[in-house]
Amino acid sequence: MSDRKAPRKKLLKALAGEKANGIPVWLMRQAGRYLPEYRKVRAEAGSFLDLCYTPDFAEEVTLQPIRRFGFDAAILFSDILVVPDALGQKVAFKEGEGPVLEPVTDLAALAKLSSPDVVRGKLAPVYETVTRLSGSLPSETTLIGFAGAPWTVATYMVGGRGSPDQAAAKAWAYRAPDEFQMLIDLLVEATVEHLSAQVEAGAEVLQVFDTWAGSLPELSFERFALLPMKAIRKKLKERFPDVPVIAFPRGAGGMAERYFRETGVTGLSLDTGVSPAWARDNLQKAGCLQGNLDPLLLVAGGAEMRRQALHILETLGQGPFIFNLGHGIVPQTPPEHVAELVRLVQEWRS
Amino acid sequence: MSDRKAPRKKLLKALAGEKANGIPVWLMRQAGRYLPEYRKVRAEAGSFLDLCYTPDFAEEVTLQPIRRFGFDAAILFSDILVVPDALGQKVAFKEGEGPVLEPVTDLAALAKLSSPDVVRGKLAPVYETVTRLSGSLPSETTLIGFAGAPWTVATYMVGGRGSPDQAAAKAWAYRAPDEFQMLIDLLVEATVEHLSAQVEAGAEVLQVFDTWAGSLPELSFERFALLPMKAIRKKLKERFPDVPVIAFPRGAGGMAERYFRETGVTGLSLDTGVSPAWARDNLQKAGCLQGNLDPLLLVAGGAEMRRQALHILETLGQGPFIFNLGHGIVPQTPPEHVAELVRLVQEWRS
Numbered sequence: 001m002s003d004r005k006a007p008r009k010k011l012l013k014a015l016a017g018e019k020a021n022g023i024p025v026w027l028m029r030q031a032g033r034y035l036p037e038y039r040k041v042r043a044e045a046g047s048f049l050d051l052c053y054t055p056d057f058a059e060e061v062t063l064q065p066i067r068r069f070g071f072d073a074a075i076l077f078s079d080i081l082v083v084p085d086a087l088g089q090k091v092a093f094k095e096g097e098g099p100v101l102e103p104v105t106d107l108a109a110l111a112k113l114s115s116p117d118v119v120r121g122k123l124a125p126v127y128e129t130v131t132r133l134s135g136s137l138p139s140e141t142t143l144i145g146f147a148g149a150p151w152t153v154a155t156y157m158v159g160g161r162g163s164p165d166q167a168a169a170k171a172w173a174y175r176a177p178d179e180f181q182m183l184i185d186l187l188v189e190a191t192v193e194h195l196s197a198q199v200e201a202g203a204e205v206l207q208v209f210d211t212w213a214g215s216l217p218e219l220s221f222e223r224f225a226l227l228p229m230k231a232i233r234k235k236l237k238e239r240f241p242d243v244p245v246i247a248f249p250r251g252a253g254g255m256a257e258r259y260f261r262e263t264g265v266t267g268l269s270l271d272t273g274v275s276p277a278w279a280r281d282n283l284q285k286a287g288c289l290q291g292n293l294d295p296l297l298l299v300a301g302g303a304e305m306r307r308q309a310l311h312i313l314e315t316l317g318q319g320p321f322i323f324n325l326g327h328g329i330v331p332q333t334p335p336e337h338v339a340e341l342v343r344l345v346q347e348w349r350s
Numbered sequence: 351m352s353d354r355k356a357p358r359k360k361l362l363k364a365l366a367g368e369k370a371n372g373i374p375v376w377l378m379r380q381a382g383r384y385l386p387e388y389r390k391v392r393a394e395a396g397s398f399l400d401l402c403y404t405p406d407f408a409e410e411v412t413l414q415p416i417r418r419f420g421f422d423a424a425i426l427f428s429d430i431l432v433v434p435d436a437l438g439q440k441v442a443f444k445e446g447e448g449p450v451l452e453p454v455t456d457l458a459a460l461a462k463l464s465s466p467d468v469v470r471g472k473l474a475p476v477y478e479t480v481t482r483l484s485g486s487l488p489s490e491t492t493l494i495g496f497a498g499a500p501w502t503v504a505t506y507m508v509g510g511r512g513s514p515d516q517a518a519a520k521a522w523a524y525r526a527p528d529e530f531q532m533l534i535d536l537l538v539e540a541t542v543e544h545l546s547a548q549v550e551a552g553a554e555v556l557q558v559f560d561t562w563a564g565s566l567p568e569l570s571f572e573r574f575a576l577l578p579m580k581a582i583r584k585k586l587k588e589r590f591p592d593v594p595v596i597a598f599p600r601g602a603g604g605m606a607e608r609y610f611r612e613t614g615v616t617g618l619s620l621d622t623g624v625s626p627a628w629a630r631d632n633l634q635k636a637g638c639l640q641g642n643l644d645p646l647l648l649v650a651g652g653a654e655m656r657r658q659a660l661h662i663l664e665t666l667g668q669g670p671f672i673f674n675l676g677h678g679i680v681p682q683t684p685p686e687h688v689a690e691l692v693r694l695v696q697e698w699r700s
Contacts, residue, residue: 174650218625253603254628275568278604300524
């Protein structure tokens with residue numbers, strides 16, 4: 001890439017492995033219920049999926065945290081479950097309950113789902129939002145598109161809702177791994193289509209969320225988390241060789257190193273439980289890291305938030321690094337703590 | 351220890367670092383609701399705490415899985431919340447809800463708790479159970495005593511119940527770390543008394559469960575998980591230099607190495623998410639490992655259970671190793687799958 005013009009945006013620089021000149025910062029779920037301006041739009045929008053599928057609303061809530069805090073990246077406001085919704089599975093978001101899906105637990109139910117080529121048509125309003133954002137964002141702000149990883153999306157598709165132990169998806173994966181693989185393969189294809197359409201609409205970086213990767217034992221992690229991410233990365237690279245991909249295999253622990261190396265993703269997002277010192281010594285040589293302040297430190301604020309944020313910056317800020325949380329912002333977060341954190345990162349110099 | 355007689359029990363051999371001649375096996379929550387004979391005693395016992403505090407009942411349910419499966423170790427039937435109960439916090443177990451405690455969230459509530467020296471008197475029936483078990487167990491079976499680690503017990507004491515994110519305990523730990531440290535210090539002392547009394551009553555090995563260690567960011571993990579375990583280990587070693595201690599810092603990920611080395615525990619129990627290959631390369635040189643089959647593989651049974659159990663044995667069985675699960679047995683586990691697993695481990699030869 002030596003003959004290409006160096007990317008000018010701070011986040012793209014970090015992902016290109018350039019020595020930081022100031023650390024870029026954005027936060028998972030930076031658009032959301034902790035912001036009064038979000039709650040206002042949310043109340044107007046009808047259902048949660050209506051919010052995701054109405055470009056006027058989705059564009060607005062994506063921009064809100066950029067206006068308020070000046071983050072280095074905006075992440076498309078959407079949800080990982082738009083993919084099963086596009087594939088024809090019934091998906092609803094119930095107030096106080098989270099997502100509820102009609103479970104897909106066998107080959108008969110799997111056969112009723114659409115093929116991945118429907119995704120682009122069904123999710124056209126999402127790509128319309130991306131197109132608008134790529135015009136409306138400040139020139140220094142990077143636009144991130146995203147999707148859920150196949151395993152994590154499958155846990156919802158099979159279980160019909162979130163669960164602490166992913167028991168339903170594991171039951172299928174353990175009883176009939178080759179059947180379950182067919183669901184994963186479908187999701188690999190659908191995810192590639194969904195992410196490709198976002199790039200074509202203007203997304204500059206892609207992030208893939210594997211929230212439940214850490215609950216898988218080694219052999220299942222390899223098959224249902226690592227290999228699907230590797231396949232997605234490979235197909236995206238063929239289509240868009242210059243678009244960086246960040247993966248977030250939450251809870252991958254000691255497997256993070258192999259995952260980072262073998263999937264070939266550009267950046268690795270670290271959960272709160274990852275030691276920054278361990279990550280610096282074992283992961284940062286393979287690429288850009290991102291993370292990993294505890295979202296509950298952002299709720300608490302004060303001296304302890306500042307101390308632990310500085311610890312992360314001082315430990316990881318010498319290599320390619322993006323400051324973020326270790327998981328999404330929670331609704332009870334005071335917006336003024338977010339403002340203080342962003343200022344702290346922006347003012348920090350290695 | 352070269353002048354002492356080598357321990358004869360298989361589990362003690364593994365913990366002494368001896369090359370395995372057959373791998374010892376026991377399972378977390380091996381006494382419990384998946385066994386019909388347990389459900390029978392449970393129905394007779396009144397409340398869950400009555401079960402823990404009545405030696406006739408507690409001894410019986412501890413022995414049940416030994417009779418049925420011939421495990422190499424029996425673990426005292428009790429609960430990690432007997433310590434706050436002994437300290438005077440109100441603890442109840444509600445059907446279908448789990449434990450409910452009157453939350454301790456400030457120094458005033460903390461001041462109302464008893465000092466650690468009450469533990470031995472209040473928990474006398476528990477030690478009576480240990481004494482009986484040390485007489486009634488088969489001569490080849492090792493008796494394990496246990497306690498919850500201070501951080502994990504504190505999450506229940508402060509939150510008043512289990513929670514997915516330990517938000518209440520973190521709120522205190524982040525807002526006023528030095529106050530929260532006083533609770534942790536109290537628990538270190540109380541835990542040492544509780545474990546010491548178990549050894550004096552006949553426990554041969556101790557296990558300390560830190561179920562929620564993995565949710566702590568590095569600096570908090572050091573202070574509230576690693577250092578308390580190190581302090582407990584040190585005090586126990588002074589009193590009982592030959593009694594092995596196993597720690598289970600669930601979700602410690604890449605921090606497991608430092609934790610194992612710096613706490614000085616004899617054995618490390620691995621959760622399901624830990625890669626056996628990574629553990630072999632990074633942890634086994636520091637001591638005996640234990641783990642880590644997914645409890646949901648034990649529910650599924652069949653070829654996938656066997657394949658993944660063999661993977662663990664083949665990867666970790668060359669060094670000092672104890673076969674176990676990565677977390678506790680779940681109630682829906684078919685007892686015949688447990689029998690098959692135990693047979694598989696017993697018949698395996700490295």
